[in-house]
Amino acid sequence: MKNRVFIKGLSSHIGKTVAIAGWVSVRRDQGKMVFFDFRDMTGNVQGVVLTKSPALDAAKEVTVESAVQVGGVINKRPLKNVQADKQNGDIELQIESIEMLSKAQTLPFELGTELNLDTHLDNLPLTLRTQRSRDIFEMQSSILEAYRASLKRQHFTEFEAPALVGGDAEGGAAAFKVEYFKDTVAYLATSPQFYKQIMVGPFERAFTVAKIFRAEKSATTRHLSEATCLDFEMGFIESEREPMAILEKAIQDTVQAVAEQHADIFKRFNTSPPKIPGPPAGGIPILTLAEAHETLGVAPEPDMAPEHERGICEWAKKEKGSDFVFITRFPTAKRAFYTYEDPTEAPLSRGFDLLFRGLEINSGAQRIHDYDSLIGRMNERGLDPEKFAFYLQAFKYGMPPHGGSSTGLERFTARMLEIANVKEATAFPRDMTRIDTRLSE
Numbered sequence: 209m210k211n212r213v214f215i216k217g218l219s220s221h222i223g224k225t226v227a228i229a230g231w232v233s234v235r236r237d238q239g240k241m242v243f244f245d246f247r248d249m250t251g252n253v254q255g256v257v258l259t260k261s262p263a264l265d266a267a268k269e270v271t272v273e274s275a276v277q278v279g280g281v282i283n284k285r286p287l288k289n290v291q292a293d294k295q296n297g298d299i300e301l302q303i304e305s306i307e308m309l310s311k312a313q314t315l316p317f318e319l320g321t322e323l324n325l326d327t328h329l330d331n332l333p334l335t336l337r338t339q340r341s342r343d344i345f346e347m348q349s350s351i352l353e354a355y356r357a358s359l360k361r362q363h364f365t366e367f368e369a370p371a372l373v374g375g376d377a378e379g380g381a382a383a384f385k386v387e388y389f390k391d392t393v394a395y396l397a398t399s400p401q402f403y404k405q406i407m408v409g410p411f412e413r414a415f416t417v418a419k420i421f422r423a424e425k426s427a428t429t430r431h432l433s434e435a436t437c438l439d440f441e442m443g444f445i446e447s448e449r450e451p452m453a454i455l456e457k458a459i460q461d462t463v464q465a466v467a468e469q470h471a472d473i474f475k476r477f478n479t480s481p482p483k484i485p486g487p488p489a490g491g492i493p494i495l496t497l498a499e500a501h502e503t504l505g506v507a508p509e510p511d512m513a514p515e516h517e518r519g520i521c522e523w524a525k526k527e528k529g530s531d532f533v534f535i536t537r538f539p540t541a542k543r544a545f546y547t548y549e550d551p552t553e554a555p556l557s558r559g560f561d562l563l564f565r566g567l568e569i570n571s572g573a574q575r576i577h578d579y580d581s582l583i584g585r586m587n588e589r590g591l592d593p594e595k596f597a598f599y600l601q602a603f604k605y606g607m608p609p610h611g612g613s614s615t616g617l618e619r620f621t622a623r624m625l626e627i628a629n630v631k632e633a634t635a636f637p638r639d640m641t642r643i644d645t646r647l648s649e
């Protein structure tokens with residue numbers, strides 16, 4: 209828009225006539241005067257239509273959330289009206305003209321009032337405009353950027369994994385079936401796992417930001433039907449400790465970046481950037497599954513129950529000053545078929561989970577790299593190697609010992625801001641009952 213000034217820069221235009229464009233966040237009528245809060249992508253500013261303003265008639269039409277172009281003079285506020293803690297709290301736009309670009313109808317509710325999750329989700333085109341939602345997705349965008357940058361610095365090459373696959377990659381997780389041309393069934397990928405392992409061949413270190421689709425019938429606060437995962441895989445490792453170290457660095461870099469960029473968002477969410485103990489305390493604490501259960505004083509189990517995930521995170525926070533904790537050495541039988549098991553460590557595997565503020569946000573492992581062992585494991589699990597022929601090529605032609613991990617972007621974002629339900633940390637969540645609109649029973 210020609211001659212438009214962004215709201216963030218208005219304080220350098222005191223005494224000058226400017227044009228801004230944006231949305232109306234608030235309208236307040238005081239006698240014949242009208243006050244507005246305007247917002248654009250750079251911030252907020254208060255405007256006032258004085259009784260003698262030529263914009264007085266136009267102002268009558270202006271409803272909350274209308275998109276407008278506004279002209280006027282930037283004035284310093286009288287000292288008694290200064291709001292020092294607010295952006296542009298010391299200035300005011302004295303409005304001379306208002307051009308309506310698109311008038312908003314009456315809103316179904318006042319924006320910013322607390323809504324139940326279903327109402328919020330039913331009205332996303334509107335509710336995504338709230339400060340809270342904008343904060344969440346600005347945070348998510350920064351997480352993604354920082355995580356990517358960290359992996360790139362650690363010598364990983366990004367590639368695009370397919371969303372349409374010929375079989376269910378995990379050979380277990382429920383996959384959505386898709387009609388694929390004539391007489392063929394395809395699936396939506398439940399994980400980019402096979403493709404990132406294949407990409408160890410060309411790149412040695414590869415990562416992808418991929419959509420995963422899971423048809424599990426689970427209605428929880430941590431499951432989506434469509435999620436975004438940050439997956440990496442690396443070659444020439446000795447154990448799962450190397451991918452854990454790469455992951456820890458990526459998490460550290462991400463936390464540092466968002467702490468620097470978004471102090472205001474953490475404050476608005478009543479939380480603070482997560483803590484990771486630095487040296488010499490030794491970074492993110494690592495417990496084996498057995499140690500975790502022992503620490504909690506509960507009987508050994510083959511997996512972590514959600515309440516134990518929460519319990520061990522409380523322990524890590526209190527005893528180690530860490531918002532993150534690694535759990536390793538799960539029974540091989542509980543992990544995906546391609547998980548490596550060292551003969552000296554059987555029946556435990558080299559898989560790991562990373563928990564963050566009470567929730568699993570990442571799973572990873574050293575993988576089987578030997579062709580014959582992989583075939584053997586498939587047979588043990590009743591999987592038909594014929595069906596994995598495409599993937600198995602990677603192992604026929606020189607696959608080094610390798611491993612990697614997968615972080616759920618929505619869960620990471622949700623725990624970063626201590627949001628209870630992962631759906632609120634997903635711009636357009638899909639679950640059993642909803643694809644944008646509610647599905648009929």
Ligand code: ATP
Binds near residue numbers: 432435437
């Ligand atoms: P859970 O045990 O909590 O159901 P999972 O172990 O099945 O998760 P993985 O296959 O390990 O999940 O996927 C790696 C990561 O991807 C998880 O740690 C999580 O952050 C994310 N993720 C997986 N499935 C979902 C889902 N349905 N909704 C949201 N995030 C998911």
Ligand code: MG
Binds near residue numbers: 561568570571
């Ligand atoms: Mg997992």
